[in-house]
Every structure is written in C-alpha cells, then in structure tokens.
Amino acid sequence: MRRMGKAILMKTVNAIITIFAVITFNFFLFRVMPGDPARVLLPKQVRASPELIEKLRRFYGLDKPLHVQFMNYVVQVFQGKLGYSFAYHEPVARVIMDYIWNTILLVGVGEGIAIILGIILGAVAAWRRGEPFDLTVTALNLIFWSMPEFWLGMVFILVFGRYLKILPISGIVDPWLFHENVFSYVADVLRHLILPSTTLALIMLASYYMIMRNTLIDVTTEDYIRTAKAKGFSEKEILWKHAVPNALLPTVTTVAIGLASVISGALTIEIVFSWPGMGWLTYQAIVRRDYPLLQAIFLITSALVIIANLFADIIYTYLDPRVKI
Amino acid sequence: MLSKRSISVFFAFLLLFPTVYMFGFGAVAAEEQTTLVVGVMGYPDSLNPFNAIMSSSFQVISLIYDMAINGYGPDNNPVPDLAESWEVSEDGKVWTLHIVKNATWHDGVPVTAEDVKFTIDYIIDYPYFRPDYQQSMVISYLSTVERVECPDNYTVKVYFSEPLACFRQPFFFIVPKHIWENVDPIAAQTNITCFEEDFPPIGSGPFIFEEAVRDQYIKLRANKDYFMGAPKYDYLIFKYYTDESTMIADFLAGKLDYIDLSTETYEQIKGQPNIVTYAYPSLSIMELGFNCWEDLTESKGHPALLDTRVRRAIAHAINKTELVEVALKGLGEVGQSILTPQHKIYYWEPSEDEVIEFNLSKANQILDEAGYLDVDNDGIRETPPYILVDLNDNGVIDLPDENITIPEDKRELKFSIWVDESDAEEIAMLPLIEEWLNEIGIKLKEKNIVDSDTMIDVNLSGEMDLYLWGWGWDIDPDFALSVFTTDQIGWWSDCFYSNPNYDELYEKQHVEVNITKRVEIVKEMQKILYYDCPYVVIAYPYSLTAHRTDRFKGWIDETEHPGASLDFEKWGYLALEPVEKPEGPAKMPLTWILGGIIVIVVIIAAVLFLKKRTPKTS
Numbered sequence: 001m002r003r004m005g006k007a008i009l010m011k012t013v014n015a016i017i018t019i020f021a022v023i024t025f026n027f028f029l030f031r032v033m034p035g036d037p038a039r040v041l042l043p044k045q046v047r048a049s050p051e052l053i054e055k056l057r058r059f060y061g062l063d064k065p066l067h068v069q070f071m072n073y074v075v076q077v078f079q080g081k082l083g084y085s086f087a088y089h090e091p092v093a094r095v096i097m098d099y100i101w102n103t104i105l106l107v108g109v110g111e112g113i114a115i116i117l118g119i120i121l122g123a124v125a126a127w128r129r130g131e132p133f134d135l136t137v138t139a140l141n142l143i144f145w146s147m148p149e150f151w152l153g154m155v156f157i158l159v160f161g162r163y164l165k166i167l168p169i170s171g172i173v174d175p176w177l178f179h180e181n182v183f184s185y186v187a188d189v190l191r192h193l194i195l196p197s198t199t200l201a202l203i204m205l206a207s208y209y210m211i212m213r214n215t216l217i218d219v220t221t222e223d224y225i226r227t228a229k230a231k232g233f234s235e236k237e238i239l240w241k242h243a244v245p246n247a248l249l250p251t252v253t254t255v256a257i258g259l260a261s262v263i264s265g266a267l268t269i270e271i272v273f274s275w276p277g278m279g280w281l282t283y284q285a286i287v288r289r290d291y292p293l294l295q296a297i298f299l300i301t302s303a304l305v306i307i308a309n310l311f312a313d314i315i316y317t318y319l320d321p322r323v324k325i
Numbered sequence: 326m327l328s329k330r331s332i333s334v335f336f337a338f339l340l341l342f343p344t345v346y347m348f349g350f351g352a353v354a355a356e357e358q359t360t361l362v363v364g365v366m367g368y369p370d371s372l373n374p375f376n377a378i379m380s381s382s383f384q385v386i387s388l389i390y391d392m393a394i395n396g397y398g399p400d401n402n403p404v405p406d407l408a409e410s411w412e413v414s415e416d417g418k419v420w421t422l423h424i425v426k427n428a429t430w431h432d433g434v435p436v437t438a439e440d441v442k443f444t445i446d447y448i449i450d451y452p453y454f455r456p457d458y459q460q461s462m463v464i465s466y467l468s469t470v471e472r473v474e475c476p477d478n479y480t481v482k483v484y485f486s487e488p489l490a491c492f493r494q495p496f497f498f499i500v501p502k503h504i505w506e507n508v509d510p511i512a513a514q515t516n517i518t519c520f521e522e523d524f525p526p527i528g529s530g531p532f533i534f535e536e537a538v539r540d541q542y543i544k545l546r547a548n549k550d551y552f553m554g555a556p557k558y559d560y561l562i563f564k565y566y567t568d569e570s571t572m573i574a575d576f577l578a579g580k581l582d583y584i585d586l587s588t589e590t591y592e593q594i595k596g597q598p599n600i601v602t603y604a605y606p607s608l609s610i611m612e613l614g615f616n617c618w619e620d621l622t623e624s625k626g627h628p629a630l631l632d633t634r635v636r637r638a639i640a641h642a643i644n645k646t647e648l649v650e651v652a653l654k655g656l657g658e659v660g661q662s663i664l665t666p667q668h669k670i671y672y673w674e675p676s677e678d679e680v681i682e683f684n685l686s687k688a689n690q691i692l693d694e695a696g697y698l699d700v701d702n703d704g705i706r707e708t709p710p711y712i713l714v715d716l717n718d719n720g721v722i723d724l725p726d727e728n729i730t731i732p733e734d735k736r737e738l739k740f741s742i743w744v745d746e747s748d749a750e751e752i753a754m755l756p757l758i759e760e761w762l763n764e765i766g767i768k769l770k771e772k773n774i775v776d777s778d779t780m781i782d783v784n785l786s787g788e789m790d791l792y793l794w795g796w797g798w799d800i801d802p803d804f805a806l807s808v809f810t811t812d813q814i815g816w817w818s819d820c821f822y823s824n825p826n827y828d829e830l831y832e833k834q835h836v837e838v839n840i841t842k843r844v845e846i847v848k849e850m851q852k853i854l855y856y857d858c859p860y861v862v863i864a865y866p867y868s869l870t871a872h873r874t875d876r877f878k879g880w881i882d883e884t885e886h887p888g889a890s891l892d893f894e895k896w897g898y899l900a901l902e903p904v905e906k907p908e909g910p911a912k913m914p915l916t917w918i919l920g921g922i923i924v925i926v927v928i929i930a931a932v933l934f935l936k937k938r939t940p941k942t943s
Contacts (some may be wrong), residue, residue: 088539089371089518098539154570162574170571174580175542175562176360271567276540280567289778 008314015310022302026295027073031066077299083292087284092296096281100263100300102172103277106270107262109193110200115255117201118208123247125209126216127239138213145206153199153272160195168192170274196273200266204258211254216247249320256312260305359558359903361877363891364572364581368540368565372519372526374498375448380797380893385543385563386498388895389431390528393422393441393481396494399881399889399896401608401667401800403494407436407529408481417488417838422481428552430501431533438475443502445473445483447510465804466495469836488838491803501527531556531895540565557902558877576600582877583891586869588654588750599875604656604867605883605890608667609797611660611751612860613643613758616789618814618821624787626821627740628731629708634695635738636858639791640681641688642761649864652753656869660862662851663809664802667865667887670844671802673851681855688765697738699766706738706766740790741771745780750866751793758793784819794819795866800888802847806831809854822859868892877901 057063061072082092125134161169168174172192179185219225220243228238265279278297285293369382374390377383391407398404408422428436449467469489474482504527505513519526526534531553532545543563547556566572569587576584577597586594595602615636616626629635645659658666662673696709708731744751752774759769783789798805807813810831811823827850834846854860870890872880879900881889889896
C-alpha cells in the first residue's frame with residue numbers, strides 16, 4: 001500500500017508538471033501570435049492611437065522584460081486573475097463562472113445517464129450475446145451514435161416543443177414564471193434539462209455500451225469464469241461479481257475522457273437548445289476574438305483533463321492490482 | 326461491485342426528474358402576470374447607451390431610456406420625447422428644447438433640463454476615447470455643439486458653432502445626472518455594461534430594468550408612472566436564442582409573442598393560425614463593394630478597380646431583379662442609391678434613362694472601349710500595361726498619379742470576393758454574380774466566406790477586391806453619407822472611396838439646416854456615388870417579423886409605420902394590451918398526464934427489476 005501511495009504521489013507531481021507546461025504554452029502562444037499583443041488585446045474595430053496602445057502596454061505589463069511578464073502571468077493565474085474579457089466587459093473568471101455550472105449540469109447529467117446506462121446495458125448485452133436483446137440494443141445504440149446530435153435535438157424540439165407542447169425546449173428556466181419557492185425553481189430547471197440531457201445521453205450511450213459489451217465478451221471466455229460456473233455460482237452472480245469488475249477497466253478510461261467534455265461543453269446541443277454553457281462560450285470567444293477569455297478556457301479545460309486523467313489512473317490501480325504506475 | 330444497491334440508486338436518480346417536476350409544477354404556474362415575451366437572436370453586449378454596439382442592445386435600451394427629441398417616430402419622423410417641443414433660431418445655431426415636467430427617473434428623482442445638459446456635455450467632452458462603433462455615430466449628432474445652457478429647470482438651450490442638420494433627427498439617450506456624474510467617463514465608454522449588479526440601468530423610459538441572465542433573458546417591469554402613459558401589461562421579457570429554429574418552435578407553441586424572421590423562415594411561418602407576419606421596408610442595404618483605395622503602397626486590391634469604367638461595367642453585369650427574386654425570395658426591393666426609400670425626402674432615385682441597367686453587352690462594350698481586352702484568348706480580359714484613369718462624366722476622379730502601372734501578376738481581371746458567412750442571402754447571390762462576371766471576361770479567383778470579424782479585418786487592411794456586405798443606416802442620412810468621405814478611410818469606410826468634390830458636398834449638407842437645400846445636396850451626392858460605383862447597391866431587404874394575436878392586441882402595422890416596429894423603438898410596445906382572457910403558456914393537463922405516466926412506468930420497472938432479482942441472490 002505504501003508503494004501505491006508513492007506511485008500516486010508521483011502521478012500527481014507529473015500532473016502538476018503538465019499543468020505548468022500548459023500554463024507556459026498558453027503564455028507563449030499568446031505572445032508568438034503575429035502583431036502587437038497590445039493590439040491583439042483590443043477589439044478589432046478600434047483604431048487605437050499610439051497613446052492608447054502605450055497605455056494598454058503598461059496596463060497589461062507588456063512593457064516589462066519577457067521573464068518578468070511570465071512570472072507575473074503565473075502568479076496571476078494562481079490568484080485566479082485570468083484577465084479581462086473585452087467581449088463581455090468583465091473579468092474572465094466571472095464570465096466563466098456564469099457558464100461553467102450550466103455545462104456541468106447539462107453534460108454531467110447527460111454523461112452520467114449515459115455512463116450508468118451504458119455499463120448496465122453493455123453488461124446485460126454481453127451476457128446475452130447474440131440474443132434478441134443484444135441485437136436490438138446494439139442496433140439502437142449504433143443508430144443513435146451515428147446521428148448528428150443537433151439533428152436528434154431538433155427532432156426532440158419538433159416533437160416535444162412544437163407538436164406535443166409538453167416540454168420546454170430552450171433555455172434553463174422559463175423567465176415568465178414567478179417562482180414561489182426554491183422547489184418550483186429546481187423543478188423548472190429540471191424540466192428544461194430533460195430534452196438536452198436526454199439527447200446527449202442517447203448520443204453518448206453507445207461509446208460506453210460498446211466498450212463494456214465488447215470487453216465483457218472477452219472476459220467471459222476466460223478460464224476463471226468457467227471455474228466460477230463449475231463452482232455453481234448463479235449466472236447473475238458471475239456476471240456482476242466476477243466478470244463486470246474486470247471488464248470495467250477500459251470503461252474507466254473512456255469515462256475519464258468523457259468527463260473532460262463536462263467542462264468543454266457540448267457545443268451543438270447547447271446551441272440547439274439555447275443552453276448557455278462552456279461550448280457556447282468558447283465558440284463566442286473564438287468568433288469575437290476574445291483572446292483573454294479563450295486563453296482562460298484553454299487553461300481550465302486542459303487542467304481539468306489532466307486532473308480527470310490523474311483520477312482515472314488512480315482508480316485504475318484500485319480496480320486492477322496488476323497495474324503498476 | 327455493481328450490486329443491487331447501485332442499481333437502486335440509479336433508478337432513484339431516474340425518478341428524481343418526474344417527481345421534482347410534478348412536485349414543483351403546481352407552484353410554478355400559480356401566479357399569472359400579464360407578460361409580453363419577445364424572442365431575439367443574440368444577447369445584447371451592453372445596456373449602457375454610451376458603449377452598446379449590437380442592435381439587440383438598443384432594442385432594450387430604447388425602452389429603458391428616453392431621448393430628448395426622438396428621431397425615430399412611428400413613421401420614421403422626429404417626434405417629441407423628453408422634449409415636448411422645441412424651436413430653432415433663424416440661423417440654425419441655437420436649439421431651445423422644452424422638457425416635460427412630469428417625467429421621473431426610475432429611482433424617483435425628477436427629470437430636469439440639467440440631465441439633458443449633463444448628457445450632451447458628457448458625450449462631447451470625451452468623444453474620441455473609444456472612437457469605434459456607436460460612439461462615433463452618436464457624436465456625429467453633436468459634432469458642432471459649442472455649449473449647453475439651462476435657463477430654467479425645464480428649458481435647454483443648445484448652442485452650435487455651426488448649424489447641424491442632423492440634429493433634427495438625433496439618436497442619443499438621456500441619462501440621469503445624479504447617477505452618471507460620479508462615473509469616470511472613460512469607464513462609462515469602455516467597461517460599464519449596466520449588467521453589473523451594483524450598477525443597473527436607470528432611465529426614464531416606459532420599462533424598468535428588473536433582471537438579466539446572460540444568454541438567457543432580460544426581464545423588464547412596466548413603469549406605471551411613465552409620463553406618456555404606462556404600458557398596459559405588467560412585464561416585458563426578452564428571451565434570447567442561439568438557434569433560430571428553436572425560437573420558431575417556441576413561437577409556434579405560443580410561448581413567444583413576437584419574433585424576427587429570416588428569409589428562409591418567413592414563408593414557413595406565414596398563414597399559421599393566430600399569427601400575423603410583416604415584411605416592412607427597413608433602412609438596410611445590401612451591396613457589392615469595390616476596393617477603391619488609391620494608395621497603392623498600402624492597398625492590396627486590384628488596381629483595375631480604381632478605374633470607374635471597370636466598376637461601372639460590373640454594375641451593368643449585375644441583374645438586381647433576379648438577385649432579389651432568387652436570393653431574397655422577393656422579400657426586398659431592388660437597390661439603386663446608397664440611401665433607402667425609407668429615407669423619404671432624402672432618397673434619390675435614378676430616372677429611367679439614368680439607371681445603370683442590367684446589360685451584359687453594354688458591360689462588354691465599356692470594357693472593350695477602355696482597352697481591357699482578352700489578349701491571350703483564355704476568356705479573361707487583361708488590363709492594359711497602363712491605365713489612364715480618365716475623368717468620368719462628373720469629372721470627379723482625382724488620382725495623385727493618373728497613370729497607374731499595372732504589375733505583371735495583376736494583369737488579368739481576376740478578383741477576390743469576400744462574403745460574411747452569417748448572411749445566407751448574400752452567399753446565395755455569389756454563384757449568380759460569378760456567372761454574369763464570367764460573361765464579361767472577369768473571373769472570381771477566390772471566394773472567401775468568412776466570419777464578421779475577419780470581414781472587418783480584411784476591410785480595414787484593404788486586402789479585398791470585391792465584397793458583399795450590408796449596412797443598416799440611421800434615419801438621418803448624415804452618417805450614411807459620411808462613410809464615403811475621405812476622412813472615414815481607416816474608420817468606417819469599407820470601400821476606401823475618396824473624392825474631394827464629394828467631401829466638399831458632405832461638409833456642406835452637414836451644416837445646412839434648410840431642408841430643401843440639404844435635400845438637394847444629399848441627392849447630388851447620391852448621384853455621384855451611383856455613377857462612380859464604389860458600391861453596387863443590390864437590394865433594400867425587408868425586415869421580417871411575426872407576432873401572435875391570441876395573447877395581445879393593438880399591434881401596429883409595421884408595413885405602414887416601420888418606426889413602430891418592436892425591433893427598435895417603444896411606440897409599438899406602448900400600443901399593446903393583453904386580450905381579455907390571457908391563456909397560460911403551459912398546457913397543464915397533458916403535462917400532468919405525461920409526468921404521471923413516466924413516474925408509473927419507472928416505478929413499475931424498478932419494482933419488477935428488483936423483485937425478479939431478490940429470490941436468487943438471497
């Protein structure tokens with residue numbers, strides 16, 4: 001166990017080094033772009049006077065030597081000062097806070113359903129390989145997987161919003177409702193969450209389902225499964241206690257990658273359902289050339305991917321004692 | 326690992342949706358307020374009238390704030406606002422405004438002449454810090470103001486160093502002195518958006534700001550003490566969308582009362598029950614522009630485009646009628662002058678023999694005569710080694726060096742063209758234009774469909790040859806005309822047009838307060854532009870809107886009174902009133918049924934699943 005502790009420590013140090021590399025990359029990426037950084041920081045439409053440029057250079061500390069700038073940048077990142085968004089006229093950190101929770105809610109619930117359902121359905125399908133259940137569910141999964149997510153979203157909008165008129169199709173709350181208590185507010189948000197998160201879950205389901213199913217099919221041909229059968233365990237017991245835990249490993253990796261998108265958002269679903277999340281914010285930052293905002297989004301997304309991978313590694317060692325890190 | 330417990334947790338999780346949904350729903354619909362809901366694409370960038378840029382911002386700002394003289398009346402005419410009446414001195418240098426006595430700011434402080442004086446001083450004292458979008462347009466309405474005086478609480482005297490014609494129909498909002506005098510003017514024109522929690526927009530207008538949630542909605546409350554009469558409903562909500570088809574689905578489902586439409590969606594909405602659509606003439610133009618930058622050391626454009634005859638030939642090769650039919654689906658008028666027919670008395674229209682008609686053989690003839698011949702027989706005309714840029718009909722071309730040497734790689738008439746990706750109609754025009762140009766021996770070598778910011782970059786640096794773009798003008802022609810002056814090169818000019826004769830006329834109309842005389846000058850300027858062709862104005866597109874009649878009545882016909890459109894001013898909002906029996910937007914019974922079915926199905930499934938497992942595992 002002590003060795004494992006040490007290994008986790010090493011992994012963590014590695015992750016921290018990687019995050020530093022990302023910060024450094026971010027810093028220089030911004031400075032090797034053609035043109036004066038002070039000019040890049042200004043909205044394009046502004047024809048800046050030399051005095052204004054000079055003022056901005058001083059304001060952003062661009063008149064200092066590069067290593068001083070770099071030190072300042074690192075310090076500011078750790079203070080949470082991520083710069084000033086000129087598209088939103090607000091500190092970048094505050095802008096991101098407005099959107100990040102929306103994304104965590106949408107993608108968290110969508111991915112959550114996809115992961116749980118994917119693992120369960122995948123396990124059952126593998127156990128009943130070749131049976132009608134397996135064939136139907138696999139076919140359905142592949143159909144949803146091949147669908148463009150915005151298209152599925154638009155179908156839902158047409159069916160539930162326009163014809164049945166039973167579910168809200170846009171935004172996070174209905175602004176014309178006057179909520180009397182927090183429960184009715186939560187209910188309103190959940191109502192709005194149903195369609196976008198279902199869309200996301202249906203699209204994402206196949207990636208977890210297929211991995212779970214295929215790994216489990218491999219596992220069930222192993223000798224120890226036969227041994228378990230010989231010992232007289234029930235089928236369900238063999239499936240859930242012997243086979244599934246061993247088949248979970250590749251799924252954990254997929255989940256770790258999938259969770260990164262919790263932060264980066266699901267752009268097309270966000271657009272179709274007018275759900276303001278990180279995907280939409282990133283898109284806006286690109287379109288409006290909001291470099292400080294874009295830089296901060298890069299940083300946060302990469303840091304979270306690194307952290308998610310770190311956790312995946314750690315979980316791996318617990319799930320599979322054979323894995324040495 | 327994944328035992329019975331985990332599965333139960335999962336089902337409990339699934340149950341969460343319908344239960345909370347059912348539980349909360351009764352409370353949600355309990356209170357019924359009369360609320361007008363407007364669907365809009367694109368969240369406002371700011372509610373601060375000093376730095377807002379987007380039109381969706383001014384849609385809200387114009388309801389929170391009032392103007393002094395409002396240049397944007399229901400018929401696009403100047404009407405009283407905070408100034409109930411006004412007089413102009415004989416020489417046009419002194420305007421006296423009489424401010425209404427019963428207006429108050431949303432925080433209860435009365436509106437006085439001091440507020441008007443403060444606003445004008447505030448704008449003219451710091452005009453050039455952020456000389457980009459709206460500010461420079463606002464400043465053009467105050468450019469020759471010398472000083473402002475308040476002889477009493479309800480009279481404002483504005484003194485001009487020179488008469489200012491466009492003050493007749495101005496566009497600037499009056500802000501409360503007691504709030505803005507403590508605000509650093511530079512911050513006011515850069516960072517402050519009035520979305521700040523501690524700095525909400527306080528105006529004197531018919532609606533009071535209540536709440537804004539970014540990229541979702543803005544909620545306004547009716548100002549029951551509004552001096553022109555309170556709105557006849559309680560709340561006004563702007564709901565913002567990122568996808569047009571979602572907005573239309575919500576509109577058709579009865580959740581929105583008013584939306585703007587695009588050319589593609591207009592036909593789809595038309596003729597639905599309880600829905601009325603309008604296509605009303607706007608102040609917008611769509612144009613094919615040319616890079617006319619004479620500074621060849623800076624410009625990367627094709628030098629042949631400096632020759633008026635080439636531009637004129639291209640103008641003859643554009644079939645505007647067909648473009649309006651095909652690309653705009655007939656939802657617009659054929660364009661001629663750079664001003665629109667909505668500019669009323671200022672609008673100049675070429676007579677039948679003045680018109681540059683669609684005529685390919687005439688276009689070919691002009692190019693032949695000017696010496697642009699297809700020397701190497703590859704179907705593309707070549708520029709002669711030198712262009713002698715001769716003076717055109719009006720004798721107005723004045724190049725620093727009249728003989729332009731053409732670099733070898735720019736001999737062929739091959740042009741790049743740039744189009745804004747957000748403009749589907751103009752993208753649809755591209756193949757037609759390409760075909761007509763091919764027929765007169767001109768090739769489009771690059772077709773660049775780019776985002777709006779890239780369009781602005783390319784235009785500022787003079788990289789383009791041709792481009793398709795558009796403008797939405799102010800009602801006063803001053804700003805529109807200024808775009809073609811030499812001073813605007815590097816600022817608002819996108820075609821780099823320069824003509825001293827035109828510049829002179831611009832200055833003249835700028836200070837001409839006699840309307841008849843000004844109209845004469847303005848028409849002459851339009852004529853110069855028409856024949857010099859820095860733009861080929863293709864169309865005047867209609868603005869397309871739709872509204873529902875089942876929840877509100879009193880809609881003003883926008884085709885007759887375009888200024889009363891809910892897109893920009895308050896007149897339409899003030900005329901509306903709820904129909905007697907307001908219908909709730911939610912269909913209660915169906916919702917309950919569906920929620921109930923989900924709950925029952927999930928419970929049954931869970932019970933069956935768990936029950937089936939129990940005997941075996943125990």
